Amino acid sequence: MWPYIIRRLLWGIPIVLGVTMAVFLGLHVMKGSPSATYVGKAATQEALDQFDKKYGFDKSYPEQYINYLKEVVTFDFGDSWKNGRPVGDMISEGAGKSVSLTLPALFLTSLLAICLALVASYFRGRGTDRTIMVIAVLGMSVSFLVYIVVLQYLLAFLLPIFQIHGYEPGLVERWQFLMLPIIIQIIVGVGYDTRFYRSVFVEEIGKDHVTTAYAKGASKRRVMFVHVLKNALIPIVTRVMISIPFLVTGSLLLEQFFGIPGIGSMLLAALDTDDFPVIKALSVLISLLFIVSTILNDILYAVVDPRVRLK
Amino acid sequence: MSKPILEVQELCTSFFTDEGVVHAIDKVSFSLEKGETLGIVGESGSGKTVTSKTLMRIIPSPPGKITGGKVLFHGKDLAAATDKEMQKIRGNKIAMIFQEPMSALNPVFTVGWQIDESLRLHQKNLTKAQRAKRVLEMLHKVKIPSPEQRVREYPHQLSGGMRQRVMIAIALACNPEILIADEPTTALDVTIQAQVLRLIGDLKTELGTAVILITHDLGVVAEVCDRVIVMYAGQVVEEASIDDIFHSPSHPYTRALLRSIPKRGKRVAGAKFETIEGMVPDLKNLPKGCRFQGRCDIEKERCRQEEPPLVQVGERQMSRCFFSNEVIASSKDES
Amino acid sequence: MSEFWNSRPVRKIRRDKWALACLIIIICYVLVAIAVRFGIIGNAFEERIGELHLSPSMESWKHWLGTDRLGRSIFARMLYSAKIAIGVGLVSAVVGSVVGGILGAIAGYFGKRVDDFIVWLYSTVQSIPYLLLLIMLTYIAGKGIMGLYVAFIATSWVGPCRMVRGEVIKLREAEYIQSAKAMGYGDWRIIFRHVVPNTMHIVLVYFALLFVAAIKSEVIISFLGLGVQGEPSWGIMIKASQAELINGFYWQIGAATFAMFVLVLSFNIFADALQDALDPKSL
Numbered sequence: 001m002w003p004y005i006i007r008r009l010l011w012g013i014p015i016v017l018g019v020t021m022a023v024f025l026g027l028h029v030m031k032g033s034p035s036a037t038y039v040g041k042a043a044t045q046e047a048l049d050q051f052d053k054k055y056g057f058d059k060s061y062p063e064q065y066i067n068y069l070k071e072v073v074t075f076d077f078g079d080s081w082k083n084g085r086p087v088g089d090m091i092s093e094g095a096g097k098s099v100s101l102t103l104p105a106l107f108l109t110s111l112l113a114i115c116l117a118l119v120a121s122y123f124r125g126r127g128t129d130r131t132i133m134v135i136a137v138l139g140m141s142v143s144f145l146v147y148i149v150v151l152q153y154l155l156a157f158l159l160p161i162f163q164i165h166g167y168e169p170g171l172v173e174r175w176q177f178l179m180l181p182i183i184i185q186i187i188v189g190v191g192y193d194t195r196f197y198r199s200v201f202v203e204e205i206g207k208d209h210v211t212t213a214y215a216k217g218a219s220k221r222r223v224m225f226v227h228v229l230k231n232a233l234i235p236i237v238t239r240v241m242i243s244i245p246f247l248v249t250g251s252l253l254l255e256q257f258f259g260i261p262g263i264g265s266m267l268l269a270a271l272d273t274d275d276f277p278v279i280k281a282l283s284v285l286i287s288l289l290f291i292v293s294t295i296l297n298d299i300l301y302a303v304v305d306p307r308v309r310l311k
Numbered sequence: 312m313s314k315p316i317l318e319v320q321e322l323c324t325s326f327f328t329d330e331g332v333v334h335a336i337d338k339v340s341f342s343l344e345k346g347e348t349l350g351i352v353g354e355s356g357s358g359k360t361v362t363s364k365t366l367m368r369i370i371p372s373p374p375g376k377i378t379g380g381k382v383l384f385h386g387k388d389l390a391a392a393t394d395k396e397m398q399k400i401r402g403n404k405i406a407m408i409f410q411e412p413m414s415a416l417n418p419v420f421t422v423g424w425q426i427d428e429s430l431r432l433h434q435k436n437l438t439k440a441q442r443a444k445r446v447l448e449m450l451h452k453v454k455i456p457s458p459e460q461r462v463r464e465y466p467h468q469l470s471g472g473m474r475q476r477v478m479i480a481i482a483l484a485c486n487p488e489i490l491i492a493d494e495p496t497t498a499l500d501v502t503i504q505a506q507v508l509r510l511i512g513d514l515k516t517e518l519g520t521a522v523i524l525i526t527h528d529l530g531v532v533a534e535v536c537d538r539v540i541v542m543y544a545g546q547v548v549e550e551a552s553i554d555d556i557f558h559s560p561s562h563p564y565t566r567a568l569l570r571s572i573p574k575r576g577k578r579v580a581g582a583k584f585e586t587i588e589g590m591v592p593d594l595k596n597l598p599k600g601c602r603f604q605g606r607c608d609i610e611k612e613r614c615r616q617e618e619p620p621l622v623q624v625g626e627r628q629m630s631r632c633f634f635s636n637e638v639i640a641s642s643k644d645e646s
Numbered sequence: 647m648s649e650f651w652n653s654r655p656v657r658k659i660r661r662d663k664w665a666l667a668c669l670i671i672i673i674c675y676v677l678v679a680i681a682v683r684f685g686i687i688g689n690a691f692e693e694r695i696g697e698l699h700l701s702p703s704m705e706s707w708k709h710w711l712g713t714d715r716l717g718r719s720i721f722a723r724m725l726y727s728a729k730i731a732i733g734v735g736l737v738s739a740v741v742g743s744v745v746g747g748i749l750g751a752i753a754g755y756f757g758k759r760v761d762d763f764i765v766w767l768y769s770t771v772q773s774i775p776y777l778l779l780l781i782m783l784t785y786i787a788g789k790g791i792m793g794l795y796v797a798f799i800a801t802s803w804v805g806p807c808r809m810v811r812g813e814v815i816k817l818r819e820a821e822y823i824q825s826a827k828a829m830g831y832g833d834w835r836i837i838f839r840h841v842v843p844n845t846m847h848i849v850l851v852y853f854a855l856l857f858v859a860a861i862k863s864e865v866i867i868s869f870l871g872l873g874v875q876g877e878p879s880w881g882i883m884i885k886a887s888q889a890e891l892i893n894g895f896y897w898q899i900g901a902a903t904f905a906m907f908v909l910v911l912s913f914n915i916f917a918d919a920l921q922d923a924l925d926p927k928s929l
Contacts, residue, residue, distance in 0.1 A: 125373045206371075207414060208409060208411055208414040208415045209414060209415055209416055209417040209418070211364075211369055211409065211415070212409060212415045212416065212417070212478070212481075213417065213428075214367075214369045214401065215367055215369055215401055215402060215406065215407040215409075215482075216401065216402035216406075216428060216429050216432060216481065217397075217398045217399065217400070217401035217402035217403055217429070217432045217433060218398070218402075218428070218432060219394075219398055220394070227417055230417075230419050230420070231417070231418070231419055233419075
């Protein structure tokens with residue numbers, strides 16, 4: 001299995017290079033030095049040049065790119081241009097907040113969706129199944145924004161059940177602010193996930209070994225919960241794993257709306273102020289997270305599926 | 312004649328699809344005696360697999376549905392049994408093995424676990440240790456080498472022939488009275504085919520199990536069956552003992568099937584390899600009259616007007632042809 | 647043509663009343679978008695037609711859905727937004743399915759270096775979360791509708807490319823492809839005559855999926871202030887209505903939500919029906 005893991009890890013290298021190249025092309029080549037934003041529109045050419053020199057924009061593109069790669073390898077992205085704090089510190093503070101918003105949401109969404117999908121595929125073609133699927137499609141067709149605006153209005157303004165805006169870092173206090181965004185994220189995600197898991201289960205139910213299980217005298221419930229579910233673990237694990245990078249960005253809108261100072265808010269603020277160090281750090285780290293979770297997924301896949309494990 | 316353990320009476324199964332209703336099997340009747348081997352022969356789409364799955368009540372539903380008839384097992388109608396009752400019979404009293412050993416085993420459980428599951432479901436009085444012993448015994452019985460090791464392996468680690476042996480072990484773990492084997496050797500190499508057939512034959516004798524063998528291969532039938540049912544387009548067109556089928560077939564379809572078996576030493580220069588011309592009719596849109604019309608070599612006007620009934624033509628022979636006597640007579644000349 | 651109308655997938659869709667109804671609704675939206683594009687309706691989105699925050703009334707068609715905080719017709723703004731939505735949807739779907747389909751076919755057919763390169767390209771794009779990538783691209787390309795187009799073109803090809811590549815790798819070994827090769831046909835002829843037509847079921851489904859994904863994303867990006875500028879869009883309407891809602895003016899958010907909901911729902915149902923009808927497994 002080790003050669004397999006090493007092969008997967010090596011596969012990540014060109015992807016990281018690709019991502020850094022894309023970010024570099026976008027920011028340094030196409031967007032160019034944001035000196036005007038920082039030094040001021042009325043600044044002298046000298047002041048602009050000084051800014052460029054300080055942050056290396058006066059060097060050739062290949063040199064600038066090498067410098068960027070150095071930052072990536074050392075995980076040292078310097079200080080934010082906006083507030084002068086080390087980017088690393090900012091991210092580690094924000095990440096905790098984003099994760100406490102999205103991790104419970106991911107967990108609960110997956111759990112709920114898997115249960116609904118099991119029920120739907122158990123009764124497939126019948127009323128229960130149709131009802132669940134119709135609600136899922138209807139729910140999917142409403143914009144994320146509408147859920148946020150309307151539920152914030154209804155559940156935090158009209159009926160003040162939840163906090164409308166803001167955040168407190170305490171381990172207990174934070175939940176009064178996180179509850180509503182978590183509920184919204186579950187509502188938004190559960191339709192897609194239910195449809196996905198249902199199609200996974202239905203495909204699995206159609207397989208020959210399920211017929212064998214029935215022919216052995218296993219009950220429908222046993223077939224669903226033992227035979228189908230164990231086989232469906234592979235796509236379930238994959239689905240959950242690929243959602244992990246979105247733990248950081250998926251909450252972008254929610255953080256913005258509910259005033260939670262996580263990664264998403266940080267990124268939007270950085271884009272707004274041309275804060276290159278933050279933008280570069282976040283885009284690379286999030287992609288790295290994606291790559292790592294893809295590789296982890298492949299490894300977990302091998303753990304769940306004996307066919308891969310023993311290759 | 313002893314009382315049959317299984318009696319199928321006018322069994323009908325249909326599939327209700329978007330494109331229309333498919334009458335997959337239509338008034339299929341036959342019986343099975345203790346310890347007997349019954350062959351069901353037909354082309355793909357003739358309804359033989361649907362028949363077997365209907366007996367087990369494992370037709371996917373929807374779209375499939377039993378629309379009529381009875382399946383009497385020791386006098387009890389399985390077509391009307393509850394799911395709970397069926398669960399107690401499936402894998403316990405009536406077991407089944409399938410065509411594709413590659414996909415019929417669950418890929419994520421070990422071979423041992425899968426054999427053990429049958430025991431866990433039906434032999435509730437056995438302890439874990441007793442079940443483990445029985446699993447090994449079953450693997451021995453189906454002649455799997457080094458069963459102690461195999462028991463912990465996954466299906467993909469076994470060859471096709473080995474997997475089919477495991478399927479047989481699963482099916483026979485609870486000593487069923489009836490084993491339904493749906494094309495058990497079609498997906499296997501020729502050499503393995505013979506081994507697996509012999510194994511089924513031996514175990515049948517040893518355990519006294521009655522076998523329903525579904526196949527399209529008359530060679531297989533000749534080797535192991537006592538009696539044969541020939542199916543065409545969802546109907547039984549002929550039922551006969553193994554001798555009668557090969558020496559005096561009474562339906563033109565059976566005769567055509569027999570002719571299409573290549574025979575050694577009969578090759579004449581320029582002679583054509585015999586095939587059955589035409590296609591099986593569309594089950595959503597059946598013609599009036601006999602279903603074999605258009606492919607039959609003795610077709611007459613009457614065949615296009617009336618549907619022939621299944622009638623007794625010999626001591627233990629039935630035929631669904633108006634002109635069965637002609638067919639028998641000409642067959643006797645041929646052989 | 648009759649061959650087309652009687653082919654199995656088309657027959658299936660024609661029998662599916664829901665799918666047909668959805669298709670008709672989608673066509674209506676497209677017609678509205680075209681009418682807006684040629685200035686027939688909805689162009690009065692900036693015109694002040696009366697008091698601020700008027701509730702819906704039958705005074706004139708412009709008053710049907712009331713007015714916003716500047717006294718502008720919400721109905722006109724809602725119609726105009728359809729142009730933006732259909733525009734980004736169409737660009738994203740057409741470019742994404744054509745480019746993605748062709749790149750996927752090339753990668754799958756030729757394999758080796760070409761395949762490695764294309765796989766690397768889409769893996770890279772894919773490893774940046776979709777919304778983040780869209781936001782980054784609109785940031786780099788500049789705010790406004792052009793930025794949106796750039797963002798959708800850069801991202802939409804990935805899905806169809808990956809799926810088509812997978813399918814073509816299977817097809818490559820198919821006998822009719824092998825025999826076409828044996829007969830000495832050129833690679834490109836085989837790709838466009840034999841390979842591409844056999845991946846149409848994937849491409850068509852992706853066309854619908856990309857269309858709806860672009861519509862939903864446009865609304866979010868416009869809402870964040872990175873999308874369309876100086877024009878109405880459902881996202882901008884929802885953003886504007888956020889402040890109104892507190893005062894009980896629900897018609898703006900209602901109008902934008904409803905218009906978008908009907909279109910997205912129709913696309914979702916139609917895409918499902920399409921997938922069902924084109925699935926070679928569901929024979």
